[in-house]
Amino acid sequence: MFRHSDLERIKKALEEGGGRSAGWFCSYTPVELIAAAGLHPIRISGAVTPSGHADLLMHTNICPFIKSCLETLESGELDFIDMFIFTNGCDAQRRLYDVWRSLRPDKPAHLFCIPKLTGPDSLRRFEIEIGALKTWLEEAAGDKLTDDKIGKYIALYGKLRGLLSDLQHRGDISGKRMLEILLEAQRSKPETAIELIAAEEPAREQAHGAPRVLVTGGMIDDPEFIARIEKFGVRAIALDLCTGLRFTNVGIYDDHKSPVEALAEMYLLKTPCPRMICIPDTVDRLESLVSELKPDGVIVCSLKFCDTHLYNHQRIREMLRREGTKALFIESDYSSGSEQIDTRIQAFVEMLKG
Amino acid sequence: MNLKSYFDDLVDSLDRKISEKKTSRRLFAYETGRIGQKLFDPGYASAWTGVFVPFEIFQAMDVGAVFIEFIGAMLAGTGQSPAFLRKAEELGYPVDGCSYHRALIGAGAQGLLGKPDLLIGATTPCDGGVKTISNIARSFGSELFVLDIPYPPADREKIDYLVKQYDAMIEYIRRVTGKEFDIDRLRTAAAKSNRAVRLVRDLYDLCKKTPAPITSETLKNFQIVFALLMGSDEGVDVAATFLDEARENAADSCANLPKERYRLLWVQNRIQFKNKLLDYLQDEFGAKIVIDELNHIYWDDLDEDRPLEGLAARQIEHPLNGTVEHRLRILRELAGEYGVHGAINPSHWGCRQNCGMRQLMKDDLNRIGVPFINLDVDCVDPSNYFEGQLITRLQGFMEMIG
Ligand code: SF4
Ligand code: SF4
Numbered sequence: 001m002f003r004h005s006d007l008e009r010i011k012k013a014l015e016e017g018g019g020r021s022a023g024w025f026c027s028y029t030p031v032e033l034i035a036a037a038g039l040h041p042i043r044i045s046g047a048v049t050p051s052g053h054a055d056l057l058m059h060t061n062i063c064p065f066i067k068s069c070l071e072t073l074e075s076g077e078l079d080f081i082d083m084f085i086f087t088n089g090c091d092a093q094r095r096l097y098d099v100w101r102s103l104r105p106d107k108p109a110h111l112f113c114i115p116k117l118t119g120p121d122s123l124r125r126f127e128i129e130i131g132a133l134k135t136w137l138e139e140a141a142g143d144k145l146t147d148d149k150i151g152k153y154i155a156l157y158g159k160l161r162g163l164l165s166d167l168q169h170r171g172d173i174s175g176k177r178m179l180e181i182l183l184e185a186q187r188s189k190p191e192t193a194i195e196l197i198a199a200e201e202p203a204r205e206q207a208h209g210a211p212r213v214l215v216t217g218g219m220i221d222d223p224e225f226i227a228r229i230e231k232f233g234v235r236a237i238a239l240d241l242c243t244g245l246r247f248t249n250v251g252i253y254d255d256h257k258s259p260v261e262a263l264a265e266m267y268l269l270k271t272p273c274p275r276m277i278c279i280p281d282t283v284d285r286l287e288s289l290v291s292e293l294k295p296d297g298v299i300v301c302s303l304k305f306c307d308t309h310l311y312n313h314q315r316i317r318e319m320l321r322r323e324g325t326k327a328l329f330i331e332s333d334y335s336s337g338s339e340q341i342d343t344r345i346q347a348f349v350e351m352l353k354g
Numbered sequence: 355m356n357l358k359s360y361f362d363d364l365v366d367s368l369d370r371k372i373s374e375k376k377t378s379r380r381l382f383a384y385e386t387g388r389i390g391q392k393l394f395d396p397g398y399a400s401a402w403t404g405v406f407v408p409f410e411i412f413q414a415m416d417v418g419a420v421f422i423e424f425i426g427a428m429l430a431g432t433g434q435s436p437a438f439l440r441k442a443e444e445l446g447y448p449v450d451g452c453s454y455h456r457a458l459i460g461a462g463a464q465g466l467l468g469k470p471d472l473l474i475g476a477t478t479p480c481d482g483g484v485k486t487i488s489n490i491a492r493s494f495g496s497e498l499f500v501l502d503i504p505y506p507p508a509d510r511e512k513i514d515y516l517v518k519q520y521d522a523m524i525e526y527i528r529r530v531t532g533k534e535f536d537i538d539r540l541r542t543a544a545a546k547s548n549r550a551v552r553l554v555r556d557l558y559d560l561c562k563k564t565p566a567p568i569t570s571e572t573l574k575n576f577q578i579v580f581a582l583l584m585g586s587d588e589g590v591d592v593a594a595t596f597l598d599e600a601r602e603n604a605a606d607s608c609a610n611l612p613k614e615r616y617r618l619l620w621v622q623n624r625i626q627f628k629n630k631l632l633d634y635l636q637d638e639f640g641a642k643i644v645i646d647e648l649n650h651i652y653w654d655d656l657d658e659d660r661p662l663e664g665l666a667a668r669q670i671e672h673p674l675n676g677t678v679e680h681r682l683r684i685l686r687e688l689a690g691e692y693g694v695h696g697a698i699n700p701s702h703w704g705c706r707q708n709c710g711m712r713q714l715m716k717d718d719l720n721r722i723g724v725p726f727i728n729l730d731v732d733c734v735d736p737s738n739y740f741e742g743q744l745i746t747r748l749q750g751f752m753e754m755i756g
Binding site (some may be wrong): 277 | 710
């Protein structure tokens with residue numbers, strides 16, 4: 001979620017950098033192209049818990065992240081962002097693109113389409129979509145995107161993602177802090193994010209012996225949500241989220257290929273989101289992650305009305321039962337949490353502590 | 355009850371009724387019931403599919419195929435959906451998801467449906483459909499095949515992309531069931547599909563006239579279910595029967611039909627369980643559904659030499675695929691061509707793709723002077739259905755039109 005201070009920081013960075021910016025929504029968006037076009041890439045969050053107004057523009061049963069984004073966009077809070085790249089990530093996102101354009105036809109907007117399959121033909125289809133995004137960005141930014149420029153940013157983002165993974169593996173960082181850094185990395189230019197990570201001090205106090213939980217789910221972009229989990233004395237050791245592993249676990253750059261070809265492969269074959277139909281899919285990957293990390297418990301967080309994630313719950317439940325891993329399932333409303341959720345987390349943590 | 359005996363009973367009873375009097379709806383239900391029987395007929399391979407996939411291919415390969423929402427609708431129509439929706443909930447399925455899918459999940463888990471040979475999903479029109487099919491495949495331990503449908507417009511590259519997937523699907527069917535593919539059989543199926551479509555076009559053209567020679571019920575769920583018969587002789591027969599009946603009614607100046615004062619467009623799905631809304635609209639206001647959004651031939655005849663390409667273009671250009679412009683344009687055209695006085699969208703609960711654009715549809719049709727009402731209904735789950743409230747809203751809507 002965007003706090004007022006987040007928006008101020010981004011605006012300040014933009015003023016200092018003197019550049020233009022592009023908002024993006026989904027972890028399948030090749031941010032390398034945005035940065036290579038000289039634009040500041042800003043991952044969009046909502047700034048408000050949906051008030052009900054988006055229910056009128058769309059419907060009650062649309063996920064609260066999308067409704068919050070819509071209300072935030074409509075409020076003018078994000079007017080400082082020059083253009084937006086939407087995706088067909090899910091039905092709600094596809095409709096956000098439609099509704100947003102009807103409200104603000106003056107703002108440049110592009111729909112970036114991602115196949116749901118990952119075979120060779122889908123890769124070629126995805127390359128065409130990446131090519132279309134590249135052309136759109138060139139026109140919007142008024143600058144040619146050369147292979148060299150793109151290659152440079154692929155390398156830079158590769159470095160950034162590597163640093164983010166190392167940081168997560170260092171093991172001395174709270175889940176809350178990790179999410180803060182991850183979000184900064186998705187709201188900053190890559191150069192800035194790399195500097196931020198380099199300056200990250202080791203945590204002074206380490207929570208030795210605290211139960212280790214893996215947090216998995218969809219769109220969590222509020223560090224306070226993770227803080228509310230950790231305040232009960234557990235450590236979030238991995239964030240298998242749209243803003244977490246699904247941002248960092250993008251494939252390795254193959255520089256024998258053209259940058260567009262390489263990006264297609266890196267993104268289409270990355271750690272999948274539940275929208276993808278592939279083997280291994282999200283649940284299979286989660287299973288591997290659980291056997292690799294052996295967490296004491298798993299907290300599965302999805303937003304209400306999110307079909308792609310919620311339709312996996314039954315399988316996840318069965319898989320974790322098989323693995324003998326305790327799990328807590330939370331359906332949330334894109335707020336920082338609630339007393340009711342706190343009570344459930346507390347009970348879960350007590351169970352983990354045995 | 356298991357589904358096989360349901361289809362057997364349905365076909366038997368309709369067979370008797372048709373021998374007394376052949377009506378289009380009876381024949382339609384009978385032929386659809388026979389498709390249902392094929393799911394259990396050892397002479398056919400059975401498939402559960404996504405909606406809007408090309409059934410001509412299944413026809414040409416002796417695959418008895420139904421789309422999963424058809425089963426959800428049928429369970430609602432026979433009053434059985436609530437029990438299966440509860441079952442899906444017990445299994446951990448989100449209660450806010452589309453109930454077409456949840457009803458199927460519940461029924462599948464109760465063993466009502468048996469196990470199909472083939473599971474063929476498609477990435478349109480919605481996330482829920484493809485997730486449901488892939489979950490079913492996992493739970494059966496079956497192989498899954500999914501068609502990835504790009505958004506319109508259907509240009510050469512996108513058509514080729516989908517045709518290659520059809521080739522792979524044919525190979526999957528062949529491999530799993532041993533059914534061979536013969537392009538000439540598909541060409542024949544394409545020719546029959548074209549014949550049926552021409553008849554359906556004529557039928558729809560008659561409905562553009564005032565009064566339309568149908569009732570609000572005549573073409574309920576028509577084209578979406580008719581797709582199951584595409585490419586077959588039965589499909590041609592059903593289309594011809596509907597057309598003949600409509601012609602007779604037209605020739606008779608619709609004397610046997612209720613009076614038509616207002617003409618309405620129905621958006622997306624009908625309400626599948628028994629309800630009184632359409633009777634109320636007809637009896638109180640003389641308001642008739644003359645066109646459903648999903649009853650619309652938006653594609654050209656299939657090229658019988660290259661049927662897969664035409665099928666691909668048809669699937670890509672489906673009104674529910676892609677961004678809003680595509681669908682709005684079609685809605686505007688339908689509203690104009692059929693001269694409707696208003697449009698009703700049930701806003702089926704759980705259908706994100708439809709609900710997310712309902713205000714856009716309303717604004718767009720209002721702009722061309724067509725009043726539009728969004729209801730809040732779950733088309734498959736009668737347990738949250740409050741008819742009195744809906745009637746009050748429809749009353750206000752009709753008064754506004756009048
Ligand atoms: S949380 Fe779910 S419904 Fe919402 S945008 Fe993400 S994938 Fe779509
Ligand atoms: S009603 Fe909507 S969600 Fe349900 S199957 Fe149809 S398109 Fe999908």
